[in-house]
Amino acid sequence: MTTGAARCLRQKGSSVDRADAVVIGGGILGASAALHLVEAGVKDVLLVERDGLAQGTSSAGAGFIGMWGAGYIAAWAGEELEMEEYGLSFYAQLADEGYDFGFKRNGNLWAVTTEDTWRNHLVPLAASSRVTDKRILGPEEIEQMTGIVSAAGVLRGLLHPSGGYVSAPLATLALADRFRRSGGRIALRRPVDRILVQDGRVIGVMTDQGRIASGIVVVACGAWSNNLVRELGIWLPMVPLVASRIITENLNLPASMPTIMFPEFAFIWLREENGALLWGVDYNCHPHAAFVDGALPERFDQLPLDGVLYSQQVGTQAAVAIPVLLRYRSLTVAHGTPCFTPDQRGIIGGAADITGLYVIGGCNEGGVSHAPGWGRLIAELVVSGVPSNPVADAFSPQRFSSDFQRGQDVLEALHGGWGSRAPESDSGAEMASVETRGV
Numbered sequence: 001m002t003t004g005a006a007r008c009l010r011q012k013g014s015s016v017d018r019a020d021a022v023v024i025g026g027g028i029l030g031a032s033a034a035l036h037l038v039e040a041g042v043k044d045v046l047l048v049e050r051d052g053l054a055q056g057t058s059s060a061g062a063g064f065i066g067m068w069g070a071g072y073i074a075a076w077a078g079e080e081l082e083m084e085e086y087g088l089s090f091y092a093q094l095a096d097e098g099y100d101f102g103f104k105r106n107g108n109l110w111a112v113t114t115e116d117t118w119r120n121h122l123v124p125l126a127a128s129s130r131v132t133d134k135r136i137l138g139p140e141e142i143e144q145m146t147g148i149v150s151a152a153g154v155l156r157g158l159l160h161p162s163g164g165y166v167s168a169p170l171a172t173l174a175l176a177d178r179f180r181r182s183g184g185r186i187a188l189r190r191p192v193d194r195i196l197v198q199d200g201r202v203i204g205v206m207t208d209q210g211r212i213a214s215g216i217v218v219v220a221c222g223a224w225s226n227n228l229v230r231e232l233g234i235w236l237p238m239v240p241l242v243a244s245r246i247i248t249e250n251l252n253l254p255a256s257m258p259t260i261m262f263p264e265f266a267f268i269w270l271r272e273e274n275g276a277l278l279w280g281v282d283y284n285c286h287p288h289a290a291f292v293d294g295a296l297p298e299r300f301d302q303l304p305l306d307g308v309l310y311s312q313q314v315g316t317q318a319a320v321a322i323p324v325l326l327r328y329r330s331l332t333v334a335h336g337t338p339c340f341t342p343d344q345r346g347i348i349g350g351a352a353d354i355t356g357l358y359v360i361g362g363c364n365e366g367g368v369s370h371a372p373g374w375g376r377l378i379a380e381l382v383v384s385g386v387p388s389n390p391v392a393d394a395f396s397p398q399r400f401s402s403d404f405q406r407g408q409d410v411l412e413a414l415h416g417g418w419g420s421r422a423p424e425s426d427s428g429a430e431m432a433s434v435e436t437r438g439v
């Protein structure tokens with residue numbers, strides 16, 4: 001065959017591939033769904049990604065993993081805890097298999113500077129019986145354990161010793177590699193244009209390199225998921241909100257430090273990465289809500305840095321407790337768009353009226369922690385139709401009322417209306433509301 005003829009065969013619509021299941025989206029949720037499908041016995045699973053693996057929000061995640069449902073995030077309950085427990089043991093096993101994805105189990109530490117913050121934010125966490133080895137720490141112990149929090153700047157802390165972190169992009173690559181080794185196929189740089197449906201059943205997807213026939217399609221496109229399902233008359237009530245991760249130059253930080261979160265200083269979060277400080281805050285200023293009901297770019301490299309400038313402002317204030325925030329001289333930034341739902345819980349399950357169509361999304365900035373559990377849940381739903389536990393209802397795509405027709409409706413449910421105001425400038429930025437904090 002001549003080169004010209006081969007090229008011709010790759011033209012749109014000219015070739016038909018087949019798979020038992022197609023997963024669209026090579027972020028951490030898609031990689032986990034694909035892996036769990038193949039491990040649940042689905043023979044030919046094809047993961048299709050328009051770009052490279054881990055190029056979307058999974059490139060920017062901070063990667064904290066822990067038991068957030070044990071009283072830290074009010075909207076998360078037993079179902080999230082079940083996902084989180086499974087996630088922690090899943091990542092530990094992946095690391096035991098020899099994958100290097102920055103997995104560390106140094107603990108999750110929350111710290112406060114005032115009694116009020118302790119009362120308002122950490123009492124439920126301290127009272128929860130779900131984490132039996134949790135410990136309350138005094139200022140000296142916090143300084144010793146973290147190496148970066150000053151004893152003089154904090155009042156008290158709470159430690160979950162078995163929490164930790166991973167590199168979100170490297171974890172995505174590890175999941176994808178295990179998927180491939182288990183017999184899965186990955187097609188990169190192959191955007192899906194449409195999901196094909198006939199007589200109420202999924203029959204495949206159309207890509208820019210031809211059709212892929214399949215009776216099972218899992219949409220794992222993160223913030224772009226609605227672009228694909230909207231044409232089918234479906235709108236998933238979730239809004240993409242920009243969040244940013246900052247990494248400094250190597251500051252020789254101790255590799256043993258736990259993740260650190262303050263329910264103050266705009267919910268600042270920090271951890272060590274190769275000696276550098278990886279950190280961020282929950283900001284509400286531009287471009288946080290820039291893509292609600294608007295077109296989302298395919299990559300985030302060119303996003304405005306207002307939120308990062310605001311983060312630096314907050315960092316300067318937080319230096320009373322974390323002096324290293326005045327010491328760095330260099331930074332790199334990555335942005336992502338975690339998707340928030342009205343009740344802040346994931347959207348995982350089958351479509352009501354289209355047999356064979358599934359979605360895994362609505363990460364609420366907890367997708368790294370929940371990816372293994374949600375991937376397992378999707379696989380259970382696909383293989384048996386009935387998951388082996390009752391968690392599916394909590395994440396069901398059908399649980400929302402018809403009140404949510406646009407991103408703005410979701411935003412208002414989340415924030416009690418702040419989203420309807422014009423985006424704030426960096427100097428006028430206000431602290432993030434409790435309701436939207438992720439991990």
Ligand SMILES: Cc1cc2nc3c(=O)[nH]c(=O)nc-3n(C[C@H](O)[C@H](O)[C@H](O)COP(=O)(O)OP(=O)(O)OC[C@H]3O[C@@H](n4cnc5c(N)ncnc54)[C@H](O)[C@@H]3O)c2cc1C
Pocket residue numbers: 024025026027028029030048049050051052053054055056057058059060061062063064065168190191192193220221222223224225228243244245280335336337338361363364365366367368369370438439
């Ligand atoms: C600053 C920040 C901090 C965070 N911190 C944490 C944390 O500490 N802990 C935690 O658990 N979570 C955290 N998160 C959230 C976590 O990173 C996300 O939940 C997770 O990465 C979302 O993964 P995803 O697979 O849903 O989306 P994505 O990674 O965005 O993947 C979607 C993929 O779909 C592809 N795609 C889209 N449309 C198409 C198409 N038509 N055809 C083919 N492919 C398509 C995209 O290219 C993309 O690769 C954080 C996020 C950010 C931004």
